[in-house]
Amino acid sequence: MSRCENCIIRQFNSLRAMNKEELKRVSDSKVTKTVKKGEPIFEEGEKLNGVYCVRNGISKLSKLSPNGKDQIVKLATRGEILGQRSVVVEESTNLSAVAVDDMELCFIPKECITDTISKNPNFTKEMLRHMAHELKEADDVIVNMSQKNVKQRMAEAFLYLKNNFGEDEEGFLRLTLSREDLSNVVGTATESCIRIISEFKKKGLLESSGKKIKIADFKGLQRLSESL
Amino acid sequence: MSRCENCIIRQFNSLRAMNKEELKRVSDSKVTKTVKKGEPIFEEGEKLNGVYCVRNGISKLSKLSPNGKDQIVKLATRGEILGQRSVVVEESTNLSAVAVDDMELCFIPKECITDTISKNPNFTKEMLRHMAHELKEADDVIVNMSQKNVKQRMAEAFLYLKNNFGEDEEGFLRLTLSREDLSNVVGTATESCIRIISEFKKKGLLESSGKKIKIADFKGLQRLSESL
DNA sequence: TAAAAAATATGATAAATGTCAGTTTTCATA
DNA sequence: TATGAAAACTGACATTTATCATATTTTTTA
Numbered sequence: 186m187s188r189c190e191n192c193i194i195r196q197f198n199s200l201r202a203m204n205k206e207e208l209k210r211v212s213d214s215k216v217t218k219t220v221k222k223g224e225p226i227f228e229e230g231e232k233l234n235g236v237y238c239v240r241n242g243i244s245k246l247s248k249l250s251p252n253g254k255d256q257i258v259k260l261a262t263r264g265e266i267l268g269q270r271s272v273v274v275e276e277s278t279n280l281s282a283v284a285v286d287d288m289e290l291c292f293i294p295k296e297c298i299t300d301t302i303s304k305n306p307n308f309t310k311e312m313l314r315h316m317a318h319e320l321k322e323a324d325d326v327i328v329n330m331s332q333k334n335v336k337q338r339m340a341e342a343f344l345y346l347k348n349n350f351g352e353d354e355e356g357f358l359r360l361t362l363s364r365e366d367l368s369n370v371v372g373t374a375t376e377s378c379i380r381i382i383s384e385f386k387k388k389g390l391l392e393s394s395g396k397k398i399k400i401a402d403f404k405g406l407q408r409l410s411e412s413l
Numbered sequence: 414m415s416r417c418e419n420c421i422i423r424q425f426n427s428l429r430a431m432n433k434e435e436l437k438r439v440s441d442s443k444v445t446k447t448v449k450k451g452e453p454i455f456e457e458g459e460k461l462n463g464v465y466c467v468r469n470g471i472s473k474l475s476k477l478s479p480n481g482k483d484q485i486v487k488l489a490t491r492g493e494i495l496g497q498r499s500v501v502v503e504e505s506t507n508l509s510a511v512a513v514d515d516m517e518l519c520f521i522p523k524e525c526i527t528d529t530i531s532k533n534p535n536f537t538k539e540m541l542r543h544m545a546h547e548l549k550e551a552d553d554v555i556v557n558m559s560q561k562n563v564k565q566r567m568a569e570a571f572l573y574l575k576n577n578f579g580e581d582e583e584g585f586l587r588l589t590l591s592r593e594d595l596s597n598v599v600g601t602a603t604e605s606c607i608r609i610i611s612e613f614k615k616k617g618l619l620e621s622s623g624k625k626i627k628i629a630d631f632k633g634l635q636r637l638s639e640s641l
Numbered sequence: 642t643a644a645a646a647a648a649t650a651t652g653a654t655a656a657a658t659g660t661c662a663g664t665t666t667t668c669a670t671a
Numbered sequence: 672t673a674t675g676a677a678a679a680c681t682g683a684c685a686t687t688t689a690t691c692a693t694a695t696t697t698t699t700t701a
Contacts (some may be wrong), residue, residue, distance in 0.1 A: 189483075196682080204418050220626045221463045230461055231626055235663070248552060248556045250556050250557075250559075250560035250561065251639040251640065256555065256556045256558050256559050256560050256656070258556070259421055267698065269545075270545045270548055273541055273542060273545045274546060275579070276543055276550075279549050279553070280552065281677085302538060303534070303538070304539070304681095305535075306531070306534045306537060309534060309537045309538055309541060310537055312528060313530070313537060313540055313544060314501060314502055314540045316541060316544040316545055316548060317497075317498045317501045317502045318502060319542055319548055320498055320544060320547055320548050320551060321498060321502075321507050323551035323552065323554075323555065323677060324476060324486050324507055324508065324551065325476075325507070326551075326555050327476075327484065327486055327551065327554050327555055327558060328476045328478050328484040328486070330558040330559045330600070331478075331484050331599075331600025332478035332480055332482050332484050332556060332600060333478065333480070333656090334657070335657075336657090337657065362676070363679090364678075364679065364680090365678080371559075372558070372559025372560060373658075373659085374659050374660075375678095375679090376658095376659075376660080376661095376679095376680080376681085377657090377658060379681085380658095380681085382679095383681090384494055388545070392496070395667095396667090405532055409453060410479075411479040412479065412480070412583060427673090561687065562687070562688090563687075564687090591648070591649095592648070592649065592650095593648080601688075601689085602688075602689050602690075603648095603649090604649095604650085604651085604687060604688095604689075604690080604691095605689070607648095607649060607650060607651085608650085608651080608688095610649095624697090625699095632658090640649075
């Protein structure tokens with residue numbers, strides 16, 4: 186099994202602030218898991234005994250609203266750590282995590298994290314920074330959700346998918362979400378989501394081939410997402 | 414001037430994790446400010462040289478959306494600290510803060526905070542906890558904003574006002590927001606906000622006297638905010 | 642206190658979005 | 672490769688919400 190000490194992914198998250206000893210402990214106690222597309226990693230309300238470090242694949246973090254719909258709050262990719270928040274405050278998760286792709290994850294027992302928080306101020310500082318960053322992003326999402334209309338949010342979602350998950354050699358978005366998942370990111374009905382995609386294609390903002398979607402007019406989407 | 418060491422307000426925020434020395438330093442370098450209703454404390458995009466601890470009054474934290482409307486992301490009251498996030502990550506604020514009431518604040522230079530973060534792990538841990546809590550709340554707001562309709566969000570807003578700012582002896586909400594501010598909390602047009610208040614009054618969910626609003630049917634508002 | 646300005650309120654209407662019902666396409670797998 | 676299920680799509684329609692115009696009330700200021 187590969188050792189955390191040598192893991193490149195660590196560079197992308199707070200674990201980079203751990204010292205050799207702490208990393209060794211993580212490495213010795215971690216468990217590698219694979220989760221197939223569509224399967225859950227954990228569910229809203231569950232008590233987590235640790236965090237999950239994403240080695241490969243993408244996970245959707247969502248919360249069930251009282252009306253029965255799932256709102257996707259965040260998409261987490263390679264290097265991100267799931268469940269940090271609830272381990273820090275020692276309460277059950279407020280989000281469910283489901284694999285959007287086939288995934289490979291490392292489960293790290295919570296003691297590894299909480300003990301390091303108590304002993305390594307640099308690690309704590311790093312986590313604090315990270316949390317602060319996530320909070321800012323959440324504020325932005327709140328503003329987008331409440332002040333932009335569905336079309337603008339859809340445009341924004343495609344820009345987000347490009348910026349965060351990139352494009353393949355031919356320019357197609359690397360991450361292909363189902364229309365339903367996309368509508369749960371944007372906070373709209375699946376049918377509306379589908380209609381807007383057709384509209385964007387007609388207007389030359391998007392192109393598609395099979396399930397793959399390509400952004401044809403980045404500036405256009407940007408303009409749309411920002412203006413009334 | 415009063416000393417932070419004796420300040421009760423400290424109990425409500427991360428400053429309680431400071432030791433005597435650190436508190437003394439804060440006390441010696443803090444500056445008390447008063448801000449009149451409607452005046453700004455800081456503006457979105459500004460570089461903050463410190464944080465503001467709310468001694469009295471209430472502040473709205475908002476962000477301008479590209480369409481020109483202000484979205485109120487949070488209402489901060491006695492004991493809360495404004496500007497923490499941007500001091501931690503050393504970037505400019507993502508939010509504007511404006512006094513909703515006449516306010517009394519203590520300005521604490523950022524060095525007091527950043528130095529304590531470097532030296533006092535307990536303080537850092539406390540801030541981390543706090544940030545984690547705020548993040549959870551932000552997630553909830555995202556779900557509400559995207560999955561609930563305006564009427565449900567209005568109901569929710571009144572419950573929030575009661576739970577966070579309380580009622581006076583006669584049962585009126587302590588915090589009276591203008592219809593415009595309220596619409597910026599809920600993320601709707603002012604006219605819609607007004608209409609829904611009238612509707613709630615007709616249905617016996619709310620009562621009012623002058624500018625003061627009273628929750629007449631708490632359970633009713635709760636039911637409305639949760640079901641379709 | 643009178644006048645002006647701001648906040649609140651209401652109606653009419655348009656635009657955005659959701660819902661339901663049904664069709665077509667895609668995909669997994671027997 | 673045939674077939675059943677899931678996903679994607681489309682149209683018709685209902686509902687929600689925003690916008691604009693205007694009236695009324697409240698608050699501020701001269």
